[in-house]
Amino acid sequence: MSNIVEMAQVLAVPGDVRHGFSYVGQFNHDFGRITVDHLGNYLKKLDVDSEPYDVAITSQNIGYITQPNSRSVLQIDPDRMMILFKATCNELSTTVFCVSAVPNTGRDLSGNMSCFLGVKIHGSSHGVPVFHDKISLTDISTTFKEIGSCVVRFHVLDDLSCLSCIGGQNYIAYNKGWGNHRKIIKNIATMDTPTDICSDNNGHAYVSGQGSNNIHRLEEYSKLIDNSFSRVKKVHDWKVLDIPLDSRHRIKEPVAMCFNKDDSKLYVVNDWGKSVLIFDVI
Numbered sequence: 410m411s412n413i414v415e416m417a418q419v420l421a422v423p424g425d426v427r428h429g430f431s432y433v434g435q436f437n438h439d440f441g442r443i444t445v446d447h448l449g450n451y452l453k454k455l456d457v458d459s460e461p462y463d464v465a466i467t468s469q470n471i472g473y474i475t476q477p478n479s480r481s482v483l484q485i486d487p488d489r490m491m492i493l494f495k496a497t498c499n500e501l502s503t504t505v506f507c508v509s510a511v512p513n514t515g516r517d518l519s520g521n522m523s524c525f526l527g528v529k530i531h532g533s534s535h536g537v538p539v540f541h542d543k544i545s546l547t548d549i550s551t552t553f554k555e556i557g558s559c560v561v562r563f564h565v566l567d568d569l570s571c572l573s574c575i576g577g578q579n580y581i582a583y584n585k586g587w588g589n590h591r592k593i594i595k596n597i598a599t600m601d602t603p604t605d606i607c608s609d610n611n612g613h614a615y616v617s618g619q620g621s622n623n624i625h626r627l628e629e630y631s632k633l634i635d636n637s638f639s640r641v642k643k644v645h646d647w648k649v650l651d652i653p654l655d656s657r658h659r660i661k662e663p664v665a666m667c668f669n670k671d672d673s674k675l676y677v678v679n680d681w682g683k684s685v686l687i688f689d690v691i
Contacts, residue, residue, distance in 0.1 A: 428611075430653055430675060430688040457483065463507040463562065466670075467523040468514045473539075475526070480504040482526060484544060496544040503530050505546070509565040512608070522568050527560065528553065534560035536571065536587065554587035564606035564614070572614055572647075574603045581606065581616060585645055594647050600625055605665040609672045609690075613650065617663040617677065623655035624663065624677070659686055 459479035466472045472487040482505045484494040498504055507527035514521040518541060525536040528549060535553035537546070545552075556563055556573060560582075563573035570585045580595035581603050601620030608614045614627045627647045634642055654660050654677075665678040668690075677686040 428609075428653075428690045430658070431691045432658060433674070433687040433689055435659070435679070435684045435686045463527075463665075465508040465510040465524055467510045468512070468516060469518050469523055470516070471523065473508045473510075473524060473526070475505045475508050477504050477506045482508065482544060482546075494544060496546045498528070498546050500530075503528060503546075506534075507562045509536075509563055509571065511565050511568055512610075525554070525563075525565050525571070527556070527563055533558055534563075534573075536563065536565070538568075556584060556587070557582065557591050562605050564608065566608065566614075572606045572616075574606065574616075579603070579620075583645070583647060592644075592646065594627075597625065597649055599623065599649075599652060604663065605678075607667050609668055614647065615666065615675075617666050619662050619664060619681075621655075622660050622662065623652050624660060624666070626650045626653055654688070658688075 457474060457476065459476035459481065461474050462477050463475045464472060466487055470487065471493075472485040474483040474485060476482065480498040480503065482496050483492055484496075485492050505526050505528050508524055509527070510524040511522050514523055520541055522538040522540060524539045526539060526544070528535050528537045528546070534556040535549070536556050537549045537553045556571070559576040561574040561576045563571045565571045569587070570583070571587075573582045573584065573591070575582055579601055580593055580597065582591040582593055584591045599621060600616065600618045600623075602618060603616050604619045605617045606614055612628060616625045616627065618625065626649070628650050629645055629647050631643055631645050634644055659679070660677065661679055662681045663677050663679050664682050667676055668674065669676070673690050675688040675690060677688070679686045
C-alpha cells in the first residue's frame with residue numbers, strides 16, 4: 410500500500426494545486442444496482458428496466474440515468490433511490506446516450522441549467538439543457554446545442570463549453586460556445602481510446618484511457634495566434650499536466666469515472682466495467 414501511495418504522489422509547481430491519489434479498495438459491478446457507500450458496500454439499490462449507460466448527479470442532488478437501448482432517461486432521487494420521472498424519445502432515430510451535470514449551479518431548484526443530456530438525432534450529437542430539473546424530449550430542436558458527430562461521451566465544463574470523447578479516435582474535442590466549431594486535442598501520445606471525462610474544483614479535467622490503462626490530468630490555458638488577416642487572436646486550449654494514475658495503480662481498461670460531491674474520492678469503473686476502484690484524493 411505504501412508503494413502505491415508513493416507512486417500516486419505528484420510534485421506540484423509553485424502556485425499549482427495538483428492532488429495525488431491513494432488507493433482505497435474496489436468492489437465488483439452488479440448490473441442494475443447503484444452503490445452509495447464509499448467502500449462499495451451495497452446499501453441501497455435501484456432496479457432499472459434497460460441497460461444504463463451514463464449517470465450524473467446535479468448540484469441540486471437530482472440524478473439522471475441514461476438508457477440508450479430504450480431511448481430514455483430516468484430522473485431519480487439518489488438518496489432515497491427512487492425514480493422521480495422517466496422521459497422517452499418518441500422518434501426511432503433519436504436516443505439519449507449520456508448526461509453531464511453543469512457544475513456549481515446552486516443547491517436549490519432554480520431556472521439554471523442543471524445538466525445537459527446527450528441526444529443523438531439522425532446520428533448527430535446534441536446537448537439538450539435541462540432547466541429547473543424538468544426534462545422535455547418532445548421538442549428539442551429549439552433548445553439543443555450542437556456537439557458534433559460520433560460523440561461517445563461529453564463532459565460539461567460550464568453552460569457554454571464541454572469536452573468530448575469521439576468514437577473511433579484517440580483524441581478528445583473541446584467545444585467553446587458549442588456549435589460545430591470544436592477544437593481537436595490530439596497531441597496526447599500517451600492516451601489510447603479515451604472513454605470518459607470528469608473535472609475537479611481546481612479547474613483540472615481528467616480523461617480515462619481505456620487502451621492505455623491510465624488517467625490523464627489536463628488543464629486549460631490560453632495562447633495568442635496570428636490569423637490570416639494579421640490579427641492577434643486569443644484562443645483556448647488544453648494541455649496534459651501529468652498522468653496521476655496508470656497500470657501501477659491497478660488501472661486496467663477504465664471506462665468511466667467521477668469524483669464525489671466534495672472531490673475527496675475518485676471512482677473509476679475499471680476492467681471493462683467489471684469492478685470499481687476507489688481512490689482518496691490526497
